[in-house]
Amino acid sequence: MATLTPGSIITQRVDNTHDDPTHRAPLVLGGKDFMGVTDAVAVNAERKAHLIWLICFLISASGAGLFFGLIGYLFATGVGVWGNNQPIAWGFPIINFVFWVGIGHAGTLISAVLFLFRQNWRTSINRFAEAMTIFAVICAGIFPGIHVGRPWLAYWLFPIPNQMAMWPQFRSPLLWDVFAVSTYASVSLLFWYTGMVPDLATLRDRAKGKISQIAYGIASLGWNGSSRHWHRFERAYILLAALCTPLVLSVHSVVSFDFAVAQLPGWHTTVFPPYFVAGAIYGGFAMVLTLAVPCRVWFGLKDIITERHIDNCCKVMLGVGMICTYAYVLEFFVAWYSGHHYEQFIFANRAAGSSAPGFWSLIILNCVIPQILWYRPFRRHWLPIMIAAMAVNIGMWFERYVIVVSSLSRDFMPGSWADFKPTWVDIWMFVGSFGLFLTNFLLFLKFLPIVAIAEVKTVMPEAHHHPHHDDDHGDHAEEETHSNGEAH
C-alpha cells in the first residue's frame, strides 16, 4: 500500500489493482503531490510537439483531407459513387453512423454515470473519454448529413418555419435521431468544456508564450478557483451528469428505433434499445482502451492512468460484452420462438447465408476473443488488452454491418433481394473518417489538458482534511472541530 504523505514518498512500482476491500487502493501513484499531478499533465501541452506526434498528425490529417475530398466528390457526382442500391439504400453511411455514435457513448458514460455512482477512478480517464465522444460524434453526424441525398437541404430536418409550411415529421424515427444526436453532441461538448475550464486556467497560469497565454486566458474565461465559483461549478456538474445519464441511454435507444420501428424482419425486435446501448458502451470502452493504453505510456501518465484504471475498463468491457452476447443469442431465440417465418429465415440466413462471413467475424471478435480478459495477468499487459480492444472495435463495426445489410438485402420478397458491394469511395470514406477522428484527437492531446487535473486532485488523500491523522498539525488539535463544517 502506498501512503502518500509527503514524508514517505514511494517511487517504486505499486500494485494498485488489488481488490482487498479493507484497503482503499491509491488512484495516483509515484508519490505525486498536487504539483506533481499538475506537472505531469500540463507538461504535455507545454513542451514542443514530438516527432512521432507530428508524423501521426500528418498521416491523420491526410486521412481527414481524403474524407473531405471524397465528400466533395460525392457532392459533385451524386450518391451513385456509393455502393448503396435498392433494397440496401442505407449502406456504409448508416453503418458508419451507428458505429461512430456508438463509440461516442463511453465518454459520457464514464463521465456521467460513473460520476453519479461515485466511482472515483473515472477522474483519470474521463477527459480523455469525453474528447473521444465529441470527435466520434462529429464523425457520426457527418454520415447521415451527407446521406440525405441533397445535403444542401439538410436544414429541412430542423423545425424551422419556412415559406412552404414544411414541418419535419415528428413521428419519424429519423427525426428523433436529429434531436437525439444534436442534443447529445451539444450537451457532451458543454460537459467536456465545462469540466475543462479549471484545467485551462491551470494551463493559462503556467503558460509562458504570449499566444498560449492569450488563448488559454480566453478559453478559461477568467477562472480563478474561487470557492463560490467551485460551489456552483460542482452543482452544475452534478446536474449535467444527472441529465447526461438518461441522455446517453436515450440516444442509442433512439438510434435503435431507426431500425426497430420498421417492419423489416431482423430489425423489428423489442430488445433493440438495451441491446444497442450495451453495444455502444462495448465499442466505446474498446476505443477508450485503444487510445488510453498507448497514451498513458507516450505521455508519461502511468502514475495517473494506472493499471487499476485499465483493469477497471477491461472489466466494464467484459461485462457489457456479456450483455451483447446475451442479446445476440436472444435475437435468435426470439426469431425461433416467434414462429414468424420471415424472421426465422432472416436469422438462418444471417448465420449461413451471404452475410455469414460478417456474422461469424462479429461473433468471434465480440464474443470470443475479449474473453481472454477474464485471465487476470492479461488485464495487466498491454498486448492482450490491445488485442481484445481491437477485436471489439472491428467486431462492433461488423455488428452494424450485419444488422443493416443482412436484413435489407433479404426482405419479404425474393424478387427484391440484392447483395451489397461497397465501392472504393465507401471504403476510403470510412478510412478517412478515422483520419478526421484522429486528427482532432491528436490536437486535443497536444494542446488541451488530457487528464482532468482538478478532478484527479480531489481523489487524492491530501485533498481531504483528516484532523486526527494530520501529524504535521497535531499541536492545533483545538481547531479541529472547525473542519467538520457544523460550526454554524
Place this chain on the structure above:
Amino acid sequence: MSVIDAPITESLPQEAAVGDDVKVYGIIAEYDNVGDVIEATQAAYDAGYRKMDVHSPFPIHGIDEALGVKPTILPWLVLGMGLTGMTTGILLTTFTMTDFMPVPDAVPTNFEGYRYLISGKPFNSFAAFIPVIFELTIMFSAYTAVFAMFLLNKLPLLYHPLFNSKHFRRATQDRFFLAIESQDRNFDADQTAAFLKEHKALSTELINE
C-alpha cells in the same frame, strides 16, 4: 518556473499602503494544505470577516460551511428551464402534427402544421412525440446548467485584481489562497495581515485593484 518556485515562506513586501492613490483590493494569504486553509477561513469567519473567498485548484469539501456560502439557486433554474423545454416540445409536436389545437388568427400560416397520415398513426400520436419532447427537456436543462452557472459566477471575466499577484498563479496548481477584500468592514491592512499570519499563512500579500 522561477516565479512559481519563489520561496514562499517569507512574506512579500507590502508596499502599497492604503493611503496611496492606488486602491487596495484586499489581502491574500497562502496555504499549502487543505486543513490549514479551512481552519484559517473558519477563524476569519468567527472573527467577523464576511467579504472573503478561498481560491483553490480544486473544490475543497468543508469550505462552504467555513465561508458561509449559501446553496446556489442553480438547481431551481435548471428545473424551471427543463419544464420550459418540455412544454416547448409538447407544443411544437402537437401544434404542428395535430389539428385539434385552436390556432389564433394572429399566427402566420407558415407557423401552422398540417395533417399528414403516416402508417396509420393517429394525428395526436403522443407516444411518437416523446423522444422529441424528452430531448428538448434535456437540452434546455443542460444548457441552463452550464450557462446559468457561468453567469452566476460572473464569468467570463477577463480581468481580476488577483491576477496581479504572481504568487496567485499557484492557486490553479497546488496552493490555497484565502483572500479578504478591503470592502469588508473589519478590514485593516496591517491587522488583517497579522491575523492571517497568526493562522499559519505561508505568506501574505497586499493586492491592488
